[in-house]
Amino acid sequence: MRDALDATPYDALLLLSFGGPEGPDDVVPFLENVTRGRGIPKERLKEVGRHYFLFGGVSPINDQNRALLDALRKDFADHGLDLPIYWGNRNWAPYLTDTLREMVTDGRRRILVLATSAYASYSGCRQYRENLADSLATLEAEGLELPTVDKLRHYFNHPGFLEPMIEGVLRSLADLPEEVRDGAHLAFSTHSIPNASADTSGPVEDHGDGGAYVKQHLDTARLIADAVRERTGVDHPWQLVYQSRSGAPHIPWLEPDICVHLEERHAAAVPAVVMAPIGFVSDHMEVLYDLDTEAKAKAEELGLPVRRSATVGADPRFAAAIRELVLERAAAESGLEVTPCALGALGASHNLCPVGCCPARAPKPAAAGADSPYA
Numbered sequence: 315m316r317d318a319l320d321a322t323p324y325d326a327l328l329l330l331s332f333g334g335p336e337g338p339d340d341v342v343p344f345l346e347n348v349t350r351g352r353g354i355p356k357e358r359l360k361e362v363g364r365h366y367f368l369f370g371g372v373s374p375i376n377d378q379n380r381a382l383l384d385a386l387r388k389d390f391a392d393h394g395l396d397l398p399i400y401w402g403n404r405n406w407a408p409y410l411t412d413t414l415r416e417m418v419t420d421g422r423r424r425i426l427v428l429a430t431s432a433y434a435s436y437s438g439c440r441q442y443r444e445n446l447a448d449s450l451a452t453l454e455a456e457g458l459e460l461p462t463v464d465k466l467r468h469y470f471n472h473p474g475f476l477e478p479m480i481e482g483v484l485r486s487l488a489d490l491p492e493e494v495r496d497g498a499h500l501a502f503s504t505h506s507i508p509n510a511s512a513d514t515s516g517p518v519e520d521h522g523d524g525g526a527y528v529k530q531h532l533d534t535a536r537l538i539a540d541a542v543r544e545r546t547g548v549d550h551p552w553q554l555v556y557q558s559r560s561g562a563p564h565i566p567w568l569e570p571d572i573c574v575h576l577e578e579r580h581a582a583a584v585p586a587v588v589m590a591p592i593g594f595v596s597d598h599m600e601v602l603y604d605l606d607t608e609a610k611a612k613a614e615e616l617g618l619p620v621r622r623s624a625t626v627g628a629d630p631r632f633a634a635a636i637r638e639l640v641l642e643r644a645a646a647e648s649g650l651e652v653t654p655c656a657l658g659a660l661g662a663s664h665n666l667c668p669v670g671c672c673p674a675r676a677p678k679p680a681a682a683g684a685d686s687p688y689a
Contacts, residue, residue, distance in 0.1 A: 474635020504593025
């Protein structure tokens, strides 16, 4: 690879995230943004927003993104990588369209996008690409010169994403009472999605039961469990479980739910469980409510000792991994030979989402892919 500090042809990095309310008055407008077009009544949104109101109407995700931005900027500066970093959200300020407009005004013409989702799925990848296409269409209608936008590959099996989670599980195990520690099971948790969405996640050749979404999570879980065994000498049984289900009850979603799983482990006389939220980059609302509130309450009801391990958040190793991914993609775009950094059985993900990858519920333009109208 060429000079490791050269991000050419890219002249900016965009952190693209979900967004979240930052006060009680923001909750319903935020949920209206999230559910736009679904015709959900405001009273129903207030009911859905009760999780946020339990935490003062504030989602931690925006502050966590600010911390990640700080970590990325520090890492880039410490390593002499001169690449400005911007931040835009899908559903709350700073909004993606406003940020892209700012980037264009600042003269950015080749943008690399980091999405705060490590895995393939419609909601974790394709929908972000649709949002990018929507924003580019808006800028085009305003007569602005459009930048070229690419998206970083999925990073679920990058060592800089895995290592903080491995250490988190080790710390959680060490925090359990000694008499239950070695018998503890590991519950690797991620966001449940409809089975139909999972089955069509990833490139077409990966489509099938669970698609790339389940395969990638299983590979991540296996890598962490193997590392824990190597470092402790104890082989902890593990399972991939799900949380944060929403939507109509008649539509099949990925199971088992974390609370059901805890009931099953207790019934099987498992002495303790470590919950590891591998599907989430940071400790945002799904982690704080579904694990730290609901699942812990279920464990307390059962008398089952549990610990919840940390997400990667703004860990310096994750920031370093993003730098490596930026330089890897920049070198590849410049026609240089690249050896992608990835662990596990699946290898490095594609740089360019192929046609048919995580298809939309209804046909809709998506940027940063082989089917992009803004190539």
